Amino acid sequence: MxxxxxxxxxxxxxxxxxxxxxxxxxxxxxxxxxxxxxxxxxxxxxxxxxxxxxxxxxxxxxxxxxxxxxxxxxxxxNHLLLELAKLEFKILQAIYQEELKDFLCLVHQWLRNIQAYLVEAKWYHGEYTPTQGEFLENGLVSIGGPMVTMTAYLSGTNPIIEKELEFLESNQDIIHWSFKILRLQDDLGTSSDEIQRGDVPKSIQCYMHETGASEEVAREHIKDMMRQMWKKVNAYRADKNSPLSQTTVEFILNVVRVSHFMYLNGDGHGAQNQETMDVVFTLLFQPIPLDDKHMVATSSPGTKG
CATH class of the missing domain: 1.50.10.130 (Terpene synthase, N-terminal domain)
Structure with missing residues (x-):
C-alpha cells in the first residue's frame, strides 16, 4: 500500500x-x-x-x-493512540467551528446587500422615487461598504475580536455615517451616467424630487451633507470608549477616502478616466526621479556626512 x-x-x-x-x-x-x-x-x-x-x-x-x-x-x-487522534481532531474541529461562526457574520452582510439591491429594484420597477432619507438608509448597505469592511476584517485581523465583529455587523455609529458618505460621494460621481443607463434615482434626484431644487443646488446640498457627516465620523473616531481598534477605524475611513478620490471627477471606477488611471499608475509604478547631482555629491568618497 x-x-x-x-x-x-x-x-x-x-x-x-x-x-x-x-x-x-x-x-x-x-x-x-x-x-x-x-x-x-x-x-x-x-x-x-x-x-x-x-x-x-x-x-x-x-x-x-x-x-x-x-x-x-x-x-x-492502540487505544491510547486512538484517543489522542480523536482529541486532536476535536481541537481542530473547534477551531473550524469558530472560523465558520466568524465568517457567518459575512454571509449576513451578503444577504443584507442582496436585500438592499432588491429594494432598489422594487423602487425602479415601481417607478417610485424614495425620499432622501429612505435612499440613504438602504444605500449605505447597497454601496457595499459594510461588506467590504467585514471581509477585510475577517481576512486580515489576527486575532478576531468578538466585540469588534458584533459592532461591525451592527452598521451603527461610525460605520453608519462613513458609508452614508461613501454613498453620497459615489452618487455625485456616477448618478448622471447611471440614470441614463436606467437605474433607481440616487440621492441627488431624491433631493430634487423632494424639494423641487435644481440639480446644481442638490449637488451643493449633498456636498454639505458629507461635510456635516464627517464631523460625526470625527467624533466617533476620537471616542476613547469605541469598541473598534484604531486599525479597524482607519480601515473604514480609508474606504471612504478612496471614494472621495475615485468619484471626485466622475465615475473613476465604472468608467475609468485617464486622470484616475494616471494617479494610480503614479502611486504604484512610476518612480520618483532623484536629483543626480545631489546623489553624486552625497555618495562621493570622502564626503563628510
Missing amino acids: SLHEASYYSFEGESIMEEAWQFTSKHLKELMISKSKQRDVFVAEQAKRALELPLHWKVPMLEARWFIDVYEKREHK
Whole structure:
C-alpha cells in the first residue's frame, strides 16, 4: 500500500514507478477481495480507499476523519493512540467551528446587500422615487461598504475580536455615517451616467424630487451633507470608549477616502478616466526621479556626512 501511494509522486518518464503502480494496483484489488471474505474490515477498507484515490490527491483532514473511524474497528488497536487522534481532531474541529461562526457574520452582510439591491429594484420597477432619507438608509448597505469592511476584517485581523465583529455587523455609529458618505460621494460621481443607463434615482434626484431644487443646488446640498457627516465620523473616531481598534477605524475611513478620490471627477471606477488611471499608475509604478547631482555629491568618497 505504501508503494502504491509512492507511485503517485512519480514524474513523467519514470517507468519503474509506473510499473510499481500497475503491480500494486493489481495486488491491492486481490487483497481487498480476500480480506473482505475474511471479514478483515480494517485492511479491506484501506485497500478499497487507496484504489479510489491516493493520499496525495486527498484533503488531509477529511482522510484523517475517515481513518479514525476505520481504525476504531481494528481488533488489535492502540487505544491510547486512538484517543489522542480523536482529541486532536476535536481541537481542530473547534477551531473550524469558530472560523465558520466568524465568517457567518459575512454571509449576513451578503444577504443584507442582496436585500438592499432588491429594494432598489422594487423602487425602479415601481417607478417610485424614495425620499432622501429612505435612499440613504438602504444605500449605505447597497454601496457595499459594510461588506467590504467585514471581509477585510475577517481576512486580515489576527486575532478576531468578538466585540469588534458584533459592532461591525451592527452598521451603527461610525460605520453608519462613513458609508452614508461613501454613498453620497459615489452618487455625485456616477448618478448622471447611471440614470441614463436606467437605474433607481440616487440621492441627488431624491433631493430634487423632494424639494423641487435644481440639480446644481442638490449637488451643493449633498456636498454639505458629507461635510456635516464627517464631523460625526470625527467624533466617533476620537471616542476613547469605541469598541473598534484604531486599525479597524482607519480601515473604514480609508474606504471612504478612496471614494472621495475615485468619484471626485466622475465615475473613476465604472468608467475609468485617464486622470484616475494616471494617479494610480503614479502611486504604484512610476518612480520618483532623484536629483543626480545631489546623489553624486552625497555618495562621493570622502564626503563628510
